[in-house]
Amino acid sequence: MDEFDLIHSITPRTIHHSSVDVGIGDDAALYTAKHGVQEIVCMDTMVEDVHFKLHYSSPEDIGYKALAVNISDIAAMGGIPKFYLVSLAVPAKWTESEIKAMYEGMNELAKLYHMDLIGGDTVSTSDKLVVTVTVIGEVEKGRACLRSLARPNDIVFVTGEIGSSAAGLSLLLEENNPQNLFLDTDYFINRHKRPQPRVSVGRLCSSIKRAALNDISDGLASELNEIAEASCVSIEIDESILPIHSDLPKLHSNWKEWALFGGEDFELTGTVSKEEWEVLKQECKIRQLPITKIGHVREKTESNVILKTEKTTMALEKKGYNHFK
Ligand SMILES: Nc1ncnc2c1ncn2[C@@H]1O[C@H](COP(=O)(O)OP(=O)(O)O)[C@@H](O)[C@H]1O
Ligand SMILES: Cc1ncc(C[n+]2csc(CCOP(=O)(O)OP(=O)(O)O)c2C)c(N)n1
Ligand SMILES: [Mg+2]
Ligand SMILES: [Mg+2]
Ligand SMILES: [Mg+2]
Structure with a gap:
């Protein structure tokens, strides 16, 4: 050559x-x-x-x-x-x-x-x-969706679904071998190999008054921590409304770890005001772009990110993919 x-x-x-x-x-x-x-x-x-x-x-x-x-x-x-x-x-x-x-x-x-x-x-x-x-x-000029733009009372959202890429990686590395033959494992593998960047949603966010955004490379928990740190706020999310593929829990009991810490979803997560959320949600609906409310922003507390589950409320650490840990 x-x-x-x-x-x-x-x-x-x-x-x-x-x-x-x-x-x-x-x-x-x-x-x-x-x-x-x-x-x-x-x-x-x-x-x-x-x-x-x-x-x-x-x-x-x-x-x-x-x-x-x-x-x-x-x-x-x-x-x-x-x-x-x-x-x-x-x-x-x-x-x-x-x-x-x-x-x-x-x-x-x-x-x-x-x-x-x-x-x-x-x-x-x-x-x-x-x-x-x-x-x-x-x-x-002036329309970039910076991580530092989250404000108390904002709605927190995520596009698409999370955890599927980590599930795909786990299948590729043969860490788990699902017995259920009806599961479309190729779907998860494709999500890992061929992520689809969310340019359209990013553009919608830049067109509304104010939006904070981050893409999910290192995992939802890590990206939300970055937004909270940069904006000096706390973010509270609700585990029960996190968007996941319906087959994700069938693949492995690990699925919550995949969704929160797996990474490489290359979805967008961010925050907008309550009024702007209604606009963004509607614009996404018209264009058939999946977007889900997962929580809200609070005044800064001890924890940057708080995860509410059925039973407890806990701090969601900045755990996720880290090249040197
Ligand atoms: N080796 C480096 N030298 C200079 N800047 C870097 C280096 N590595 C990362 N950065 C910068 O640090 C920030 C965070 O990087 P990274 O976590 O890789 O971002 P992302 O998850 O958005 O790809 C970015 O602004 C990036 O440009
Ligand atoms: C063989 C293999 N092992 C582990 C992973 C998981 N993994 C590698 S890098 C990474 C995080 C994203 O990559 P990074 O270089 O940190 O992107 P950035 O945050 O800079 O966008 C993840 C989840 C993988 N994709 N492939
Ligand atoms: Mg990078
Ligand atoms: Mg990146
Ligand atoms: Mg990274």
């Missing part, structure tokens, strides 16, 4: 945004930023055996997810994803066609969101595959 041939072969033939002045081919990309918008930049890395394993993730799956998790961070700011850059550290055993397949996976999502690949970097590595994606997006 030749590095330069590879770069040439993954260079997009068309671009979606006329604001791209220089894409792949020079020392850096150049694009013209617009007035009245704020640029959003984020970067997330995926590492073989930390974020995925090669025996169950295809190159397309890896590419798809590496871009999806970054689009999810743009969604969590209320923004529109526009450009992406890809840094690859590739073990020698990878073939050119496998690398191209990874770009195909990314392109699936890029097409959907009209995003342009504008650069990156390619190096070899002796061991595991590392894929780093940078996404650049934009949001109307």
Whole structure:
């Protein structure tokens, strides 16, 4: 494989945004930023055996997810994803066609969101595959959905359902082997391999008066703790109304752990005022975007996040995925 041939072969033939002045081919990309918008930049890395394993993730799956998790961070700011850059550290055993397949996976999502690949970097590595994606997006000036925007009496919500990705991972790692043959295990596996970033809900949130948002990469408990910390409030959620897939409890007794701490759902969780909740709920209903109220915001107390269950009320620790714990 030749590095330069590879770069040439993954260079997009068309671009979606006329604001791209220089894409792949020079020392850096150049694009013209617009007035009245704020640029959003984020970067997330995926590492073989930390974020995925090669025996169950295809190159397309890896590419798809590496871009999806970054689009999810743009969604969590209320923004529109526009450009992406890809840094690859590739073990020698990878073939050119496998690398191209990874770009195909990314392109699936890029097409959907009209995003342009504008650069990156390619190096070899002796061991595991590392894929780093940078996404650049934009949001109307002052409209970003910051974690610090939660206020007492807000409604707390989450999109879609939680815990399914962790269930899928557990199935892939063969930690549990459900006896019930009627369970659609592929559904959970797909939720893990191919998360769908919630850009539309993020955009709705940026259009209403005030919304705090976070995407669920490390688990609901961790993300809500981050919002509570950044906003100096406490968040109270009700376990009985957390949105989960009806088959989740059938997979394993662990399902509550998956929902609260599993992570990689890449759903959005956030808070809006009571009045704005009615608007957001209605707008989501019209567009068939699933969104569920799970609690409310309180004045700051000792605990950042409080979980109410049928029997007790307890602090929900900032437990979840942590790379160094
Ligand atoms: N190695 C790093 N150097 C500089 N900033 C970092 C680094 N790692 C993370 N960050 C920043 O810390 C913040 C939290 O990162 P992270 O937990 O990965 O966010 P997210 O869950 O939204 O992907 C982000 O603003 C991110 O840009
Ligand atoms: C083989 C394997 N083991 C464990 C996990 C679970 N896991 C890995 S990273 C992670 C958290 C999300 O990734 P991170 O890099 O922390 O994303 P960020 O918070 O920066 O968006 C989780 C739940 C996995 N996906 N694959
Ligand atoms: Mg990150
Ligand atoms: Mg992230
Ligand atoms: Mg993380």
